[in-house]
Amino acid sequence: MILGTAFLILLYLILRYILAWITYYNNLDSRLGDSTWRFTYDYPVIGERDISDLDDKDFVRLRRKKNKIILLMYSIVLIMFVASMSVLSKFLLFFFS
Numbered sequence: 001m002i003l004g005t006a007f008l009i010l011l012y013l014i015l016r017y018i019l020a021w022i023t024y025y026n027n028l029d030s031r032l033g034d035s036t037w038r039f040t041y042d043y044p045v046i047g048e049r050d051i052s053d054l055d056d057k058d059f060v061r062l063r064r065k066k067n068k069i070i071l072l073m074y075s076i077v078l079i080m081f082v083a084s085m086s087v088l089s090k091f092l093l094f095f096f097s
Contacts, residue, residue: 001094004087011080018073025066029059032066039067 022036032040040063 001087001090004083004090008080008083008087011076011083015073015076015080018069018076021069022066022073025062025069029062031059032063037070039070 019036026032026034026036
């Protein structure tokens, strides 16, 4: 139970670090939007479409980096959910046994 709690605290700190990176990427270009939880292609981009690197190379690469870090964030949240259910079940077994 102590190891699970330490694991959850470690995951929380990693999540805070990832959220700081997402905020950093949002501040680099206003076209990325201010959303933390959404991928950048979920909402329309102002100006011409930027499907390939040929259109706007810097923005497209920045958008892809942000999408990768958001995917990592969702992965950490899923792992935290599973770990919290494990810690909760051990906690309940400890008190009800």
